[in-house]
Amino acid sequence: MPNIALMVASSDEHFREMVRDSLINLPEAKIVAEYQEVAANLYIRVLQDLERSPGAGLIVDLSGDPEGAIKSIRDLGEQANLTKDQIDLILGKNAEKLFNLPPMPEK
Numbered sequence: 299m300p301n302i303a304l305m306v307a308s309s310d311e312h313f314r315e316m317v318r319d320s321l322i323n324l325p326e327a328k329i330v331a332e333y334q335e336v337a338a339n340l341y342i343r344v345l346q347d348l349e350r351s352p353g354a355g356l357i358v359d360l361s362g363d364p365e366g367a368i369k370s371i372r373d374l375g376e377q378a379n380l381t382k383d384q385i386d387l388i389l390g391k392n393a394e395k396l397f398n399l400p401p402m403p404e405k
Contacts, residue, residue: 301326301327302321302324302326302327302328302355303327303328303329303330303351303353303354303355304317304321304327304328304329304330304354304355304356304357305329305330305331305332305333305344305347305351305354305355305356305357306329306331306332306333306356306357306359307332307333307335307336307340307344307356307357307358307359307367307370308333308334308336308357308358308359308362309334309335309336309359309362309363310359310361310362313359313361314332314334317329317357330347330350330351330354331343331344331347331351331354336358336359336362336363336366336367336370337366337370338366338369338370338373340358340370340373340374341370341373341374341377341378342377344356344374345374345377345378356374358370358371368389371385371388371389372385372389375388
């Protein structure tokens, strides 16, 4: 398995292509799954793919349907037994708190 495994969910082919292009110079990175729609059942497909690639990260394109994408992320978090606070952190609060990292330095 690659050091960096990613799953990409977006109905926009250009977005998925941008992610692929961004990884072109990172031989340790690989896209292990792509989802062409961010729908209510996204969490089912993501959880199935996480069984095959347990350390994979998920990139979700919020631009097409922000409310639907956020709901999909919330559903995934609930099915993965994350707490509401953890889901809120994923959706935009300080990632440092989620991963117990020191705060980012001020610029």
